[in-house]
Amino acid sequence: MPTxxxxxxxxxxxxxxxxxxxxxxxxxxxxLAQISRRSQLPPSxxxxxxxxxxxxxxxxxERFEYHLGIRMFELGSQVVRRDGVHQAALPLLHHLxxxxxxxxxxxxxxxxxxxxxERIGAWPEAxxxxxxxxxxxxxxxxxxxxxxxxxxxxxWPTLTYPSPVTAGGVTSPAQLRDDIALVRAHGxxxxxxxxxxAGVTAAAAAIGPxxxxxxxxxxxxxxxxxxxxxxxVAAVRRAAQDIWFAxxxxxHRYGRTTSLGVAAAG
Numbered sequence: 001m002p003t004x005x006x007x008x009x010x011x012x013x014x015x016x017x018x019x020x021x022x023x024x025x026x027x028x029x030x031x032l033a034q035i036s037r038r039s040q041l042p043p044s045x046x047x048x049x050x051x052x053x054x055x056x057x058x059x060x061x062e063r064f065e066y067h068l069g070i071r072m073f074e075l076g077s078q079v080v081r082r083d084g085v086h087q088a089a090l091p092l093l094h095h096l097x098x099x100x101x102x103x104x105x106x107x108x109x110x111x112x113x114x115x116x117x118e119r120i121g122a123w124p125e126a127x128x129x130x131x132x133x134x135x136x137x138x139x140x141x142x143x144x145x146x147x148x149x150x151x152x153x154x155x156w157p158t159l160t161y162p163s164p165v166t167a168g169g170v171t172s173p174a175q176l177r178d179d180i181a182l183v184r185a186h187g188x189x190x191x192x193x194x195x196x197x198a199g200v201t202a203a204a205a206a207i208g209p210x211x212x213x214x215x216x217x218x219x220x221x222x223x224x225x226x227x228x229x230x231x232x233v234a235a236v237r238r239a240a241q242d243i244w245f246a247x248x249x250x251x252h253r254y255g256r257t258t259s260l261g262v263a264a265a266g
Contacts, residue, residue, distance in 0.1 A: 016041060020049055021058075021068075025135075028128075029065040085207055085216050086117060088247035093120045093218075096239045102220040102232065103130075107143040107204075109215040110135070112160040114144040123222070127197055130221070137162050139170040142192035142204035143217035148176075149183040149190065150210040168195040189233045194224050203232040205240035208247065218243065 016039075023030060023038035030038070036046040050066055053059035057071035089106050097104045103121030107114040113135040129136045138144030139159055148156055161171055170176050183190045192202040204219035218240045220232050 016045065017049055020046060024068050029067045031064055032066070035066060084247045085243065089118070089207070089218070089243045092239055092243050092246065093118055096220070096235065097121050100220060100232070100235055102222040105143065105219045105221070107141070107217050107219065109138065109144065109147045109157065111157045112138055114138055114141045114147070117216070124200055129196070136196065139176055140164060140196045142190040142202040143219045145179055145183055146188060146190040146204040146206045146217045147215055149180050149188055150206050164195065166194055166198050168193065170195065187237065189237050191229060191233065199224050201227045201229065203229065203236045205236045207240045208244040
């Protein structure tokens with residue numbers, strides 16, 4: 001009598017594919033050996049799954065390295081762009097970049113991290129944490145702390161405290177609470193004065209109330225040595241309000257943000 005196919009087999013295969021795709025989180029290119037080790041899959045199984053994903057466009061291969069394919073980007077873009085806040089933000093992000101000369105990020109709270117959904121501007125060129133689709137620890141990000149400041153501490157996601165890359169980075173819950181109190185005292189705008197990355201200052205404000213669909217924040221970043229912090233704070237606060245008004249159907253005003261005279265953001 002033939003054995004009935006196992007009902008767990010499709011689930012097990014999905015789990016294998018998921019574990020393989022997740023190894024690319026934070027890694028742009030990986031070899032088969034690296035993928036096998038990180039996913040804890042045998043090399044033969046990892047290779048077989050990778051080959052099929054390459055055929056489907058989910059993964060691309062260049063010589064001996066694999067990276068996420070354009071199909072992943074297409075589907076991911078559809079997910080984030082269907083949100084009203086994201087759609088309303090796009091023209092204002094471009095306007096803010098043109099009018100200030102600073103790099104603009106739209107970021108969302110994703111558990112212990114913030115995820116950069118959009119980036120307008122070429123500076124800083126170095127540092128993977130600033131790139132489109134990259135993550136930063138929430139406690140080390142101006143955008144993350146602006147979003148936390150909207151919430152009661154009981155509503156915070158489970159946070160991690162990785163070792164900061166600069167002496168100003170947040171290292172403990174007590175230090176974070178003090179920082180969040182400052183953010184609230186400054187009207188919800190968080191300033192990262194080289195906390196996350198040496199040479200980079202950022203200012204961020206949450207977009208809309210915390211009960212909205214996408215918990216997103218807008219941030220400006222530029223060179224620490226010549227970024228006018230007060231003007232950046234005012235600009236990001238106004239732009240975050242305009243994005244929320246636009247997402248809510250209220251006419252937003254483009255002409256209020258003036259140049260900050262920073263030429264290094266590109």
